[in-house]
Amino acid sequence: MGYPVRALGVLVAVIALFLVAKWVAGPAYLGLFDTDRSQNVELWASKPLQYADVDRECASCHGERVETWQKAAHQNVSCESCHGPAESHLSSGVSLAIEEPAELCIRCHAALASRPVSQPQVNVEEHAGPIACTACHNPHQPSLAGPPTVPHSLEGREGWCTVCHGATGVKPFPEDHAGRTSGVCLTCHQSPGYVSPISTPTGPSVEPTQPAGPPIIPHSLEGRSECTACHGLTGFKPFPADHAGRTKEVCLACHNQQ
Amino acid sequence: MDFTRRGFIKGVLGGVLGLAVLPALLKAPGLYLRRASAAPTIDLADGGGGERHWGFVVDASRCIGCGLCVQACKRENNVVMEPEYNRTWVERYVYTEEGEVFVDSPEAGIEGFANAPANLKYAGLDIDKSHFVPKLCNQCENPPCVQVCPVGATYKTEDGVVLVDQEHCIGCRYCIQACPYGARYLVPSGGVTPMGYSKVVDKCTWCYHRITKGLRPACVEVCPVGARLFGDLHDPESPVAVALRDHPPAVLKPALGTKPRVYYLGIDTEVR
Numbered sequence: 458m459g460y461p462v463r464a465l466g467v468l469v470a471v472i473a474l475f476l477v478a479k480w481v482a483g484p485a486y487l488g489l490f491d492t493d494r495s496q497n498v499e500l501w502a503s504k505p506l507q508y509a510d511v512d513r514e515c516a517s518c519h520g521e522r523v524e525t526w527q528k529a530a531h532q533n534v535s536c537e538s539c540h541g542p543a544e545s546h547l548s549s550g551v552s553l554a555i556e557e558p559a560e561l562c563i564r565c566h567a568a569l570a571s572r573p574v575s576q577p578q579v580n581v582e583e584h585a586g587p588i589a590c591t592a593c594h595n596p597h598q599p600s601l602a603g604p605p606t607v608p609h610s611l612e613g614r615e616g617w618c619t620v621c622h623g624a625t626g627v628k629p630f631p632e633d634h635a636g637r638t639s640g641v642c643l644t645c646h647q648s649p650g651y652v653s654p655i656s657t658p659t660g661p662s663v664e665p666t667q668p669a670g671p672p673i674i675p676h677s678l679e680g681r682s683e684c685t686a687c688h689g690l691t692g693f694k695p696f697p698a699d700h701a702g703r704t705k706e707v708c709l710a711c712h713n714q715q
Numbered sequence: 716m717d718f719t720r721r722g723f724i725k726g727v728l729g730g731v732l733g734l735a736v737l738p739a740l741l742k743a744p745g746l747y748l749r750r751a752s753a754a755p756t757i758d759l760a761d762g763g764g765g766e767r768h769w770g771f772v773v774d775a776s777r778c779i780g781c782g783l784c785v786q787a788c789k790r791e792n793n794v795v796m797e798p799e800y801n802r803t804w805v806e807r808y809v810y811t812e813e814g815e816v817f818v819d820s821p822e823a824g825i826e827g828f829a830n831a832p833a834n835l836k837y838a839g840l841d842i843d844k845s846h847f848v849p850k851l852c853n854q855c856e857n858p859p860c861v862q863v864c865p866v867g868a869t870y871k872t873e874d875g876v877v878l879v880d881q882e883h884c885i886g887c888r889y890c891i892q893a894c895p896y897g898a899r900y901l902v903p904s905g906g907v908t909p910m911g912y913s914k915v916v917d918k919c920t921w922c923y924h925r926i927t928k929g930l931r932p933a934c935v936e937v938c939p940v941g942a943r944l945f946g947d948l949h950d951p952e953s954p955v956a957v958a959l960r961d962h963p964p965a966v967l968k969p970a971l972g973t974k975p976r977v978y979y980l981g982i983d984t985e986v987r
Contacts, residue, residue, distance in 0.1 A: 507791045562828075
């Protein structure tokens with residue numbers, strides 16, 4: 458009768474001794490391997506973002522770009538697909554300018570046999586050669602149907618585009634065109650039926666200060682300095698609708714006297 | 716008096732044999748039925764016990780092999796930039812006229828395939844067809860990786876995502892061996908996981924920190940062609956539910972019974 462009780466006593470004593478020893482001198486990892494991982498789930502869920510996933514929010518600062526993009530073929534391509542993770546841009550204004558745009562274009566649009574046929578693809582060498590993609594394509598509105606055609610005659614006006622359409626001209630080009638010279642305009646802006654007499658469209662090396670001019674003024678200007686009296690939107694020979702807001706001071710910049 | 720040695724041995728052997736065979740007999744019809752059906756049906760509602768039931772759809776017929784997903788994944792999750800270590804990657808499948816299949820994934824596809832070197836293995840052969848297949852962790856319903864972890868460091872969350880507790884991971888690589896999809900890697904000594912550990916196992920979490928905030932995984936967000944879709948399968952209007960409504964999805968290696976929750980559209984049976 459005494460033996461089983463003694464054995465049990467020894468067992469209990471050994472377990473108790475082990476627990477005490479573990480508590481006092483056991484290594485830190487003992488008991489660490491519990492099965493409850495709920496804290497770890499929280500930890501994973503709390504990791505910081507790099508990609509912000511806020512395409513719509515981009516519009517609060519970059520409204521015009523976003524509007525263009527939303528209407529164009531790239532509307533399903535997220536801002537961050539090309540511009541990269543935007544969280545740092547949102548929190549501390551790190552620039553998201555794209556350094557090598559062509560590399561991004563090629564990623565998706567170089568001709569590859571493995572790509573679905575529905576994907577627009579070009580043989581880059583044949584299609585563009587050394588010309589940068591962005592010389593013709595606006596990444597926010599990549600289709601070439603995009604840039605407006607030249608609505609007026611180019612007779613005697615080729616190479617003088619920036620006189621009227623430069624940043625300070627009467628009908629300036631968009632801000633992102635800054636720095637472009639007259640020689641490149643016709644690469645993208647087509648003029649139906651016009652054949653360039655200039656073999657190499659390089660344009661004048663020094664930008665001219667006098668326009669070659671849209672329609673010349675067929676009448677004398679004696680006592681007629683108030684152009685908009687007759688040619689304003691409500692006049693009896695109104696100027697085109699896209700001239701709205703122009704004042705008499707600028708008419709002679711483009712329209713020469715007889 | 717009936718209790719003879721012969722009788723005893725007969726009884727024991729018969730009993731053991733019976734116990735061994737009976738369950739197999741009971742199971743057998745189901746087993747054969749499942750193997751015989753050509754297209755195993757996938758029960759999309761069969762998910763974790765959580766409120767949400769995340770699902771991921773890869774439409775391989777849309778993938779253009781741009782590799783933006785691989786790049787975004789590495790940036791978002793602090794994955795080592797060396798091409799050997801990936802949470803997600805893009806494979807190129809090439810089928811020759813002779814019926815051979817070649818698979819490659821130069822640099823895991825992170826630079827895209829536009830400038831990737833030609834695969835000389837099929838140079839000169841007549842190509843029948845070719846397409847891309849994005850790969851990532853399948854977040855299996857029955858994850859073999861979780862089963863084999865000796866320290867219980869890898870586990871499945873309530874909403875069905877398989878995560879690694881990197882504080883507990885001892886880097887033994889059993890799970891890397893067990894994963895039939897090659898979705899896990901050991902962080903090299905130079906690299907650090909989002910948790911700040913190296914020499915532990917890391918894997919795709921479906922961007923757990925993003926999906927729990929209502930955002931899409933980074934790879935899904937940057938995909939320019941909608942080849943990767945993510946959402947709650949319980950929500951009939953989610954992109955994944957819509958994509959799966961009209962198309963019977965496939966999963967990778969269905970015969971293994973892992974019940975993957977990445978559903979593939981537009982792939983052949985050769986894709987594993």
